[in-house]
Amino acid sequence: MNIERISQPFIRKFPGDFSNNPMQRNTPKVVFATINPAGFDHPQLIAFNEALSEEIGLGKYEEKDLGFLVGNGLPENIQPYATAYAGHQFGNWAGQLGDGRAIFAGEIINDTGKRTEIQWKGAGATPYSRHADGRAVLRSSVREYLMSEAMYHLRVPTTRALSLAFTGEDVVRDMMYNGNPQLEKGAVVIRTAESFLRFGHFELMSAQREYKTLQELADFTIENYYPEITSTDQQKYKDFFENICIRTANLIIEWFRVGFVHGVMNTDNMSVLGLTIDYGPYSMMDEYDLNFTPNTTDLPGRRYAFGKQGQIAQWNLWQLANALHPLIKDEKFLEDTLNHFGSYFWENHDKMLCQKFGFDQLREDDEEFFTNWQALMQELQLDYTLFFNELERLSDNTHSPEYFKQLSYLPWDQEKQRKLENFFTSYQNRVSLNVISKEDSLMIMRKANPKFILRNYLLYECIEEISQGSTEMLEKLTKALENPYEELYPEFSTKRPTGYNGISGCSTLSCSS
Incomplete structure (x- = not known):
């Protein structure tokens, strides 16, 4: 090097x-x-x-x-x-x-x-x-x-x-x-x-009333990492904050798309460039659960649960707004920008879900469809990633609804099957509104839905092997994660084995590192 x-x-x-x-x-x-x-x-x-x-x-x-x-x-x-x-x-x-x-x-x-x-x-x-x-x-x-x-x-x-x-x-x-x-x-x-650079860098300078250094740090960040900002004076810092809000919203939406739960969204773990930073007690989603937190330190409050990540991002941006206020000096602008965050986030979140389902555009009734789908996923404890993989197979007629019962982390029965089939009926009705072809719909789904995710139990197995002197699984996982929209290793595209339930590091873990 x-x-x-x-x-x-x-x-x-x-x-x-x-x-x-x-x-x-x-x-x-x-x-x-x-x-x-x-x-x-x-x-x-x-x-x-x-x-x-x-x-x-x-x-x-x-x-x-x-x-x-x-x-x-x-x-x-x-x-x-x-x-x-x-x-x-x-x-x-x-x-x-x-x-x-x-x-x-x-x-x-x-x-x-x-x-x-x-x-x-x-x-x-x-x-x-x-x-x-x-x-x-x-x-x-x-x-x-x-x-x-x-x-x-x-x-x-x-x-x-x-x-x-x-x-x-x-x-x-x-x-x-x-x-x-x-x-x-x-x-x-x-x-x-x-x-x-993190939200916390700006919070520290503001809390210490080091406003000159705060301004220098903001100028440095804008000059080097936000070339799209060409405004001057106070407007420059307004544009800076707006851009951070947009990047943060887009980041969390991507977390929702792939089923990532950060686990410890403190403001010092938030990037001003909109990057995922500080991989501690994170997890990819196994069974769908809006209340899931992988961080044992986050119990019982579940502040950083999967479904709360958009809300917490907005809360964290409020703290950044307070830190940047000495440069922006416009409370109404900051409040309006933060209030707009929610509408921007949820509209684009739903557009992301449209892609996962293969819909050509967001329609007025889709919010109700998504709410019903979330309730079904939560009640039946269906595997998040595998659900969409099976939905693709259902759409291209290579599998039947019968396969979906294998995705549940609960014992299966006829009542669950009935609820699932009722959902499929509503899904087919919604897909019929597409103006694009079935092939184009499938293409949208395949770009949005990974075939491979790095589940905690796979990481657990890999760590155990490395500890014993073997890197074979590390090499396989590396190849798989480099091609997540392909199914290179079918043995990795399965739900978490029951033998790993409750084992620390396989679904939940602490901040210890």
């Missing part, structure tokens, strides 16, 4: 050096602190994303690059750093937070001018680690590496993963927060994004 291409615009833009006191947490008046990775003596490569490396301008992997992938032996042109931000966590103001486990290597600009930030996750403590060790365990690292790439190939805006490596050391984690800590294998992921 050509590591010499990495530069650091943030350090030039917002200076501050706390490298001599790496455990200091409060860093007022700056948005970052320089810090060096811990360094690991016996790293071992697990996976390297060569296609991504070529795309962003780093080139092919060589054995000499292994040290860099875990933060060892850095070239002279690199000064790593961690950033400070604030946030609302589970609805409560948490004050200053920051990159407790993420360390920036810097930024690459490839030959086409595309910007990419690179950071290690799990490479050691930073001034924002609080009382944690800054390390990461294998299970959370595998989950982030694979899922971020899965989302990219599903066409969902996301951060991405460049590499996954063992650190060669063990770390102690209490996985279920129940007083039973255990040793686990340590790992480091290198993840990439156009930018890792």
